[in-house]
Amino acid sequence: MRSGTGATLAVAAAALASIIAIAPMRAAEARDNTAAAVGIGLGSFALGTALGAAANPYPYNPYGYYAPAPVYYPPPPAYYPPPRTCWSPYYQSYVAC
Numbered sequence: 001m002r003s004g005t006g007a008t009l010a011v012a013a014a015a016l017a018s019i020i021a022i023a024p025m026r027a028a029e030a031r032d033n034t035a036a037a038v039g040i041g042l043g044s045f046a047l048g049t050a051l052g053a054a055a056n057p058y059p060y061n062p063y064g065y066y067a068p069a070p071v072y073y074p075p076p077p078a079y080y081p082p083p084r085t086c087w088s089p090y091y092q093s094y095v096a097c
Contacts, residue, residue, distance in 0.1 A: 011050060 085094040 084097045086097040087093075088095045
């Protein structure tokens with residue numbers, strides 16, 4: 001567990017506790033109150049963002065090592081076998097079959 005994860009989870013828990021304390025209204029009652037519905041939606045967005053950030057607190061490698069870029073090798077050249085030849089007694093040499 002990274003040290004930043006605990007702090008992020010603590011912030012997320014504090015945000016959730018403040019949302020619960022400020023808006024004690026149930027979700028069913030939010031149908032009638034647009035402001036409460038917006039508050040619940042924004043609180044859900046903030047909580048999801050905090051939990052997502054806790055999953056990966058470092059978007060970069062803290063040790064300074066980055067994986068090399070992928071290498072794309074060119075396709076191998078097409079294989080064309082040499083033309084087939086056969087011995088011709090008439091020409092006394094190899095000719096194409």
